[in-house]
Amino acid sequence: MDGATTVGFVSILPPLIAIVLAFWTRDTILSLAIACVVGVLMAGEGLLGFPNLMKEALGNASFSWIFLLEIFIGILIAFFQRTGAIQSFTDIISNKNYSRKRIGMSTWFMGLFVFFSDYFSPVFVGSTMRKVTDKVKISREKLAYICDSTSAPVSVIVPITGWAVFISGLLIGMGPIQNEAAALDVFTKSIPFNFYAVFSVLLVGLVTSGIIKDFGPMKKAEKRAITEGKLIRDNSDPLISKELTNIAPYFEDKLLSITWNFFMPVLLIIVIAVGTYIGLGSAKTMEAFLAAAIFLGIVMRVQGIPVKDIMDTAMNGIKGIMPAVMILVFAYTINELSEQMGTANYLVQVTESWLNPGLLPAITFLLAALISFSTGTSWGTFGIMIPIAVPLAFSFAGGDVNTVVLATIAAVAGGGVFGDHCSPLSDTTILASTGAAVDHIDHCRTQIPYAVVVGVIGLCIYLALGLLV
Template sequence: MEVMDLGILSLVPAVIAIVLSFVTRNTVVSLALACLTGTLIAGQGLLGFPTLLKTSLGSTSFAWVMLLNTFIGIIVAFFQKTGAIQGFSQYIQDKKLSRKAVQLVAWFLGMFVYFSDSFSPLFVGTTMRSISDKAKVSREKLSYIADSGAAPVSVLVPITGWAAYLSSLAIGVGVIATQEDAMNLFIKAIPFNFYAVFTIIFVGLIAGGVIKDFGPMKKAEERAIKEGKVLRDGAEPLIGKELTEMEPYPGIKPRVFLNFLLPVMMIVVIAMGTYLTIKSAKTMEAFLFVLIFMGISMFVQGIPFKVIMNTLTDGVKGAVPAIIILALAYSINSLSKTMGTANYIISVSEGLLTPQLLPAIIFIISAIMAFSTGSSWGTFAICMPIALPLAFNLTGGDVTTLVVASFAAVAGGGVFGDHCSPLSDTTILASTGAAADHIDHVKTQIPYALICGGVALVGYLVLGFMSI
């Protein structure tokens, strides 16, 4: 569809979605109204809404996220039906870990499955939920830890799809002629990706109690500790009851290694192995393989075929609440592209792009764009081809600190905005994995993200003035 130039009106759908989400606490209705309003502003009429859904949800990117979320829902159901989650939880509880230790374990688990920002928050939330509940850790806190161990970690590791994607956007710009040149740029930019680095460290300090909770998170944690309520009264966990209330099959022996650790190791080995050998992480294929393996394994262990299929169906049902929000979030993202939101944000900031301010402004623009659209990867695709030529033009074509910092600012800014946005898929998946109320997760996470974003912004300002 042809991109329009609607100026400030292009921001309306995103603003409506975000504001209504906080006011009504009903993300689905807020996103639907935003989509409907956007199609009317774009002159597509009432029938533009179903057309928008049809075109947005027919994309390969949405199909990938939807299928991955569904596969994970099924695997989680298998984990619970075999008693693996319960067995792992009991193992951790037998260690009599403190609240701080439980949070630190969740932090480490997120970094362990760094290869997928979609799998990581679901895996951490699902694995640690019952453990953190018994330790009286609020669901808001668990979803924050799970979310912060996803994209901020993935965007720093050179052997992930994020690295391949970001580096590919740099090929052909300035002196970056090959994939090797681009990957070298990515590696040089790692120390300058301030938001991601600071976020990972900050989460560890928060989890370990070095930095005390503040703001809405402090209230959530006090509620959990004093009242034993891991969710606030009236909260609506972003996950189906099929997954939160599932019981193990009667009489089955909980085999933590066979039914939990081995499947997770298989996913990691297949995803990383395919990336290292064919330069493409086959994450979806890894999950499908593990699903088949677990289905056969469950049958061999004595679980009837009918029960296995019912468990599979319950896993799909449990993933539906998140999929609905993801579908509408993708529709908002598509609508923003059509209405020219990104072009407008860039146009109003062009006059600020001086050499000294370049990395900082790029960081801010990327953050605003990702927050408005809920897509860090979409932000990368738009901002990187603009940021790098500007930086190279100011350095005379040399790969200087300014160029490296500009590359890192796009990556970090995209993650920052995505991290704060209720429209973001990883934010949604973190709420799903932790079974937290989605808006409660966003409200408690934003102050922490803003602290890290503010520190990153100062870092880019210093770099900008030192580079000239």
């Protein structure tokens, strides 16, 4: 199979099966596995095609990178708990007697601050604030929503992130854009037109402040947490195992220095990630987490924790992160299958004949949203849609950078974030569920209504803009 071609309508069935089964059975791993096997059979590869597909999907630098990132995240969270760092941070916040609304707003602000990595943000904010939000009875679903909606949506509207560099790089050579500086300038000008990302971030602030009341499944989750004290649904399956959530501090009678055991590792992550982005043009997030884990492991030994206990804690961290890793394994596999079957190409083929200057931003946003939701990848969506939609926008604009061009670029970016933001196949959605320690499908179910509302608003604005061009 060749990703440049498509097998037609059949190509959308594997991701569709995965998503429907995931919401129906609430078992994401099983649903993804079934969808992969069915897709391989549909493609005529036979059962032996399944292990071959997994080798192709997982035997690459991209999966190795996120696999190692997850491992180091698990180890660091375990170290935080074994040293009592999370408990110390919780005690500091708790002593302030902040209200439920204040805690929610603080979580939102923390997500806005950690803008440089959509991988780091949801795990860091979720694992750091979880005990604090638990204490004021904010549901884990709400915490995951806050973490998720301040990761990818923020990263794509800040012009100094890896997202900006990636999208800008795709624009070079289109119309009058001939170099990196011109591409970044055009991307920056398109940010105000990225209505989905901007409104997604604003909606979190409005919801956490109470200006907009919770609705849909999130309203039920919040009511359950407040009235029954149940932070997660009965019989739910949090996307983080007990090995990682039940780690007690090593010293029961004292908590170790929060400066060395929490703030210094976090500062190290930020310095390495931001420093490498500025110096090398790419944030070395995985390397930052590795350095922080090694640093904290050394600090733990200096503070008197035995080497065997440190290693056992690290292993518990790895075990605890495995549920998320398994979902990533099958998500990458089904994404590879979708690419081979030409899922995105099929969606483009059935819609490109409708395009005209007025409808281009709206159709582009809708198509990018469908592709990203069905494949779980925003960057993959950017790579597919920008080479198709942006040259078409320039042709409508006579080669100039006008509103149609800027709105089309923003529509691709916003539509790509939509799926990355709420698809059960998305790695950042998985990381948000991991950080909040909540059932992955519960997180998706409660977040999708908010995403859809913002998506509809963005779509309507793009349609209105189309009437003006």
